Amino acid sequence: MIKALIIDDHPLFAEGMKSMFKTEDGIEVVAIIQNGHLAPKILEEQIIDVILLDIDMPIIDGIATMELLFSKDCQVPILMLTMHQSMKYIKEALKKGAQGYILKDASKKELVEAVTQTAQRKNYFHPKISEKVFDYFRGKKTTKPEGQNLSEREVEIISCLSNGMNSKAISEELFISEHTVRTHRKNIMHKLRVKTSAELVRLAFERNIIGV
Amino acid sequence: MIKALIIDDHPLFAEGMKSMFKTEDGIEVVAIIQNGHLAPKILEEQIIDVILLDIDMPIIDGIATMELLFSKDCQVPILMLTMHQSMKYIKEALKKGAQGYILKDASKKELVEAVTQTAQRKNYFHPKISEKVFDYFRGKKTTKPEGQNLSEREVEIISCLSNGMNSKAISEELFISEHTVRTHRKNIMHKLRVKTSAELVRLAFERNIIGV
C-alpha cells in the first residue's frame, strides 16, 4: 500500500482526493496538511511513499515547499499538482527535482497512475504537460503567452498603486528611485496591456494578483 | 438519500467530492458531467434533488448553465461552487436564483451541510459568502454612513475608469462634456477620500461598487 501525504490549501480538494483513493487502488492518504511548513514534522513521524504537492498555495507555495523539503534531505518523491499548465512552474518544479507533474483536471485513472508511478520513483507527466515540455524543448516558444508572469517587485508596485500611492510615494516606500518606479509601471502596463493605472488595478483584482 | 448531480469541468475535483460523500452523510452523487449542455438530458433521465454547479467553467460557465436550466423549467435547487469569492458572481448567481453558494476551500462538514440544506430548498451561504452579501446589502440599503452614497452617474464613471478610459473617452461614451466628467471624478474622489484613480478602483472593488 502506497502511503501518501497531501499538501494542499484546499481541504475540500484534499479530502476529496483522499476518499477517492480506494484500497483496490493500493493508495492510502495517511496525512493532509494545508501548509508546507508542517511537512517536515509529518515526515519525521511516519513513513511516506509519495508527496502530492499543490503548487498554487498562498503562504508557502509548492516550489518553496520543495526547497524546504530538500533542504531537510527529504528523499520522498514528489508529485506536483496544479490547476494551470504554466511553463514557468513546470520548469521550476522539474529543476527542483519533482518526480511527476499532473493537472488537477486529470481523471481519477490518470491520478492513480501518476501516484503509483511517482511512488516507484518513476517519472510521470500528464499528457498535457509532457506535450508542453516537448514543445518547449523543441524550441517552440508557442507556450510563451504566459501573460501573468509579473515579478515580485512588479506585484509590490501594483499593490502600492492600489493603495493610492503615486510614483514618488512608492519610491520612498520601497527605497528606490522614482525613475525606477516609473519604469516598473511602464513595464507592468505593457505586460498586462492596460492603458491606465485604474484599469491596471481592476485587472489585478480580477486576476487575484492583489486583494485576495 | 439526497441524489446530487455535479457539474464541474475538473473530473478530479468532482470525483473527489463524489467519493467524499459517504452513505452516512445521506448524499449520493448519481451523476457527474463536465459541461452544462449535458444537464437537461440527465435531469430527464433521473430524479435529482440538488445540483452542485461549478461557476468557473470554460465552455459554458455556471451562470450560463443556470440560465439554460431555468429556460427548461428546471425546479432542482442549485448549489454554486466556486474558488473565488467574487461579488460579481455571487450577485449574478443570487439574481438567477441559486439556492446556495459555497467555496471550494470549504471543509467537508460545511459541504455536507450546504448540500443538505440546499436539497431541502433552504438557502445556504458559506460564512465567507454571507458576510460579503451582508456587507453588500448593508452598504446599499441601510442609511448611509456619510461616506459612500454615490449617484448612478458616479458609479457609471467609476466603471468606465476601471475599464481604462480617461476623462475624454468617458465624456464620449456618456455623451457629456469632458469638464463634466472631471467634475464627477473630483466629487467621487472627495466622497471616497482617495488620492488616485487606482486607489478609487480598489475601493470600488472592495465595497462592491463595481465588479459587475
Add this chain to the structure above:
DNA sequence: TTATAAATACCCCAAATGCGGTATCCAAAA
C-alpha cells in the same frame, strides 16, 4: 416654498502620468 442633491459645464495651474527612448548591474539560464 425653499432647501438640497445631482448633473451639467467651465476656469486655472502645478504635479503626475503615459509613452518614447537608453543604459548599467547582476544573477540565472542556455
Add this chain to the structure above:
DNA sequence: TTTTGGATACCGCATTTGGGGTATTTATAA
C-alpha cells in the same frame, strides 16, 4: 561563455490628472 530577464536609473515631452474654484438647470425632499 553568451544571452536573457529583472531591477535599477535617467531623459524628454505631450497629455492628463488632481485640487482649487464657480455656476446653471432640474428634480426632489423638507
